[in-house]
Amino acid sequence: MILIRHLYIGVDDTDSPDGMCTTYLASQIINRFAESGIELIGYPRLIRLNPFARHKTRGNGGVALEILNDSKASIAKKIVLEEVEKLSMFDCDNTNPGVIFYEGEITPEMEDYAFRAIHEFITIEEAEEFGKSVGCEIHKFKKGRGIIGAIASISLPLDDCTYELLAYRAPENFGTERKIDHDSVYEMDEKTFPDTFENIDYSEGYIAIEPKTPCPVLYGIRSNVPEVLKEARDIVKVGEPIDDWCIFKTNQHTDMHIQNASKISDMKQFGCYCVCGEVKNKPTIIDGGHMFFYITDESGEIECGAYEPTKTFRKTVSYLRPGDVIRVYGGIGEQNTFNVEKFQVIRLNDVEYKNPMCECGKRMTSAGKNKGFKCKKCGNRIESNEKIPVGVERDLENGRFYETPVSARRHLSKPLCRMDLTC
Ligand SMILES: [Zn+2]
Numbered sequence: 370m371i372l373i374r375h376l377y378i379g380v381d382d383t384d385s386p387d388g389m390c391t392t393y394l395a396s397q398i399i400n401r402f403a404e405s406g407i408e409l410i411g412y413p414r415l416i417r418l419n420p421f422a423r424h425k426t427r428g429n430g431g432v433a434l435e436i437l438n439d440s441k442a443s444i445a446k447k448i449v450l451e452e453v454e455k456l457s458m459f460d461c462d463n464t465n466p467g468v469i470f471y472e473g474e475i476t477p478e479m480e481d482y483a484f485r486a487i488h489e490f491i492t493i494e495e496a497e498e499f500g501k502s503v504g505c506e507i508h509k510f511k512k513g514r515g516i517i518g519a520i521a522s523i524s525l526p527l528d529d530c531t532y533e534l535l536a537y538r539a540p541e542n543f544g545t546e547r548k549i550d551h552d553s554v555y556e557m558d559e560k561t562f563p564d565t566f567e568n569i570d571y572s573e574g575y576i577a578i579e580p581k582t583p584c585p586v587l588y589g590i591r592s593n594v595p596e597v598l599k600e601a602r603d604i605v606k607v608g609e610p611i612d613d614w615c616i617f618k619t620n621q622h623t624d625m626h627i628q629n630a631s632k633i634s635d636m637k638q639f640g641c642y643c644v645c646g647e648v649k650n651k652p653t654i655i656d657g658g659h660m661f662f663y664i665t666d667e668s669g670e671i672e673c674g675a676y677e678p679t680k681t682f683r684k685t686v687s688y689l690r691p692g693d694v695i696r697v698y699g700g701i702g703e704q705n706t707f708n709v710e711k712f713q714v715i716r717l718n719d720v721e722y723k724n725p726m727c728e729c730g731k732r733m734t735s736a737g738k739n740k741g742f743k744c745k746k747c748g749n750r751i752e753s754n755e756k757i758p759v760g761v762e763r764d765l766e767n768g769r770f771y772e773t774p775v776s777a778r779r780h781l782s783k784p785l786c787r788m789d790l791t792c
Contacts, residue, residue, distance in 0.1 A: 375410065376438040377523035378449055379469035381431030382515030385461030386582065388543060392535050393585040394456045395432040396615040401448045402436070410435040412595070412618035415533060416483075416522040417780045419626055421639045421700040421708075422490035430780070431518030432617075438472050446470055450508060457510065467496075467515025470506040475524050479503055483525035487626050487781075490639055491517050529623040531787075534598040536587045536607075536614040544583040548608030551576050557590070557604040563786045564597040565590055567622070570775035572681045577775045578605070587611060591621065593787065624783035627698055634668035636707075641700035641781075644707075645715060646671070648693040652686050660686050661706070664697065673697055674706040679777040682709075686771075688764040692718030698782075710782045711772035714765050722756035 380398075383391045395413050402409065414433040436445055449468060458464045482499055485491060491499075493509075496517040500507050507516055538547070554576050558568040567577050568590065578588040587609070590601045595616055602614065630636045630644040646664030654660050658677035663670050675686040686709070689695065694715040699708045724733045724742055727749050733742035741752040765771070770785050778784065 374438045374472055374474075376436050376442045376445065377469075377471040377475070378434040378436070378445070379431060379467075379471070379519030379521075379523040380433075380449065380453060380515065381467055381518030381522060382464060383453060383457040383466045384584065385458035385464045387458065387461065388583050388585070389456060389458045390535075390584040390586055391430060391432050392615065392617060393537055394452055395434065395617075396535070396537060396613050397456065398434065398449055398452045399615065400613065401452065402434075402445060405441065405444050405448070407436055407441050407445050407448075410437065412532070412616060414522055414525075414527070415617035415619040415621070416518065416525050417619070417621055417626075418486050418518050418521060419488060419490055419639070419641060419700070420779050420781060421641060421702055422486075430619075431515070431522035433519075433522035435523075442472075446506075453508075453510065459511065465512040465514035466510040467513045467517070467519045468508040468510075469500060469516060469519040469523060470508075471504065471520075471523055473504070475526075476503065479520070479524035480526050483521040484625075486517060486521035487525070487620075488628050488640060489637075491521075493517060496520055525620060525625075527618060527620060529625070530618050530620060531622045532592045532595045532598060532616055533619055533621060534590045534592070534602055534614060534616045536589075536602065536611045537585045538587045539610045539612040540585070542609055543585055547579055547587055549576065549579055549588060550606035550608065553604060553606040554578060557601050560604060561592075561597050561601045564594055565592040565601050566784060566786050567591045567775050567778065572774045573776045575776045621780045622783050622787055624698070624781065626700065626779075626781040632668040633664070633666050633671050636671070636701060638701050638705055642707075643696055643698045644671075645694065645696045648689045648691055648695060648718075650691055652689055654683065654687075658683070662686070662689065664695065664707075671701075672706045673699075673709050675709050675773075676777075679709075679773045682771070682773045682777065685765075686712075690718055690761075690763075693765075694718075709773075710779060711770055711785070713770045714767055717763050717765060717767050719761050719763050720758045721761050723759045725751065725753075725755075725757050 416431050457466045626641040630642040646666050649663040649665045652662035660675045660683045675683045696713045699710040727744035729747045731746040736743040743750045
């Protein structure tokens with residue numbers, strides 16, 4: 370018996386802020402595969418890498434396809450390379466496509482590599498060396514940065530995953546205003562949430578399925594199960610032709626980028642973590658509308674930020690007070706600030722210490738350092754310097770999670786509507 374092995378295909382970094390999308394390129398490849406009688410095994414994958422990695426691609430998503438490594442494998446490789454040549458945004462300095470072909474089984478060391486690409490960052494040289502060591506066929510275009518994500522995309526285990534249906538525009542409409550009937554998106558959300566999610570940002574009145582860039586994507590609908598996506602697609606009405614559509618299996622919204630840090634000093638810049646700490650100071654807004662505060666533990670402290678685009682989330686953050694113990698989820702960016710994606714309240718500091726009340730009902734004032742308290746109304750004095758604990762009404766709840774609105778959410782962040790799910 371001849372064992373037919375699989376051929377894994379990874380592609381990344383073909384797009385630019387001015388257009389294209391690696392998923393669109395993948396869907397074109399899949400169409401040409403179909404014409405040649407080449408069938409995919411499973412869903413195509415869309416894999417997001419560490420959002421804090423330097424030189425990230427737009428959206429930071431690589432694509433992987435899996436087919437049988439049979440007599441048609443050489444045709445498949447030819448199609449992939451032709452489409453990458455044809456559709457990549459080569460004029461953009463920051464577009465440096467990479468293509469990987471790999472025959473055989475995904476090994477544990479390849480899985481480790483993939484997690485490293487999501488948790489930390491990997492250089493082109495490291496990726497190339499690693500790819501060669503496991504027997505990948507490597508194709509670099511320009512600097513070939515895309516090989517970093519291409520190897521990760523074929524290698525990442527998806528113990529948790531979501532799906533995204535991407536509908537693509539006709540090429541003549543690229544760059545023009547999208548014609549999506551917003552009422553129908555509300556209807557779709559009503560009928561399919563929570564199987565689908567991230568459709569609408571209700572706090573900002575924002576249609577989240579519609580990209581804001583000139584890419585070929587008309588809309589993207591995200592879900593926990595693939596079955597609901599065609600139903601959702603049929604509900605959404607559009608005023609322009611849908612040229613093509615494709616469902617991807619993805620690590621989006623799984624928190625796969627988050628590593629558990631047992632203490633603050635264990636975290637490194639450009640890494641993504643969840644970590645517990647005590648709020649040190651009252652969160653304050655600075656120029657530009659960004660909100661900052663520090664958390665501390667026995668190992669050190671770190672500045673946390675809720676940035677202007679997180680909108681209403683800043684209001685929630687402003688309810689924190691010194692002494693609150695919280696677990697923050699997010700990543701450490703350029704300025705060494707922890708970008709908070711969500712937080713869980715572990716223990717609220719719901720006590721504050723006030724001067725004692727006088728017998729006459731008036732709150733007493735300090736009579737001077739270590740001289741006790743006095744009452745300004747009746748002149749009463751007490752010698753004790755001890756303040757009295759008083760309960761504080763809080764706008765946050767112990768144990769509860771608070772997250773950024775949909776409009777500001779990162780691709781990898783697990784929304785609260787998925788927090789109790791694993792698939
Ligand atoms: Zn008094």
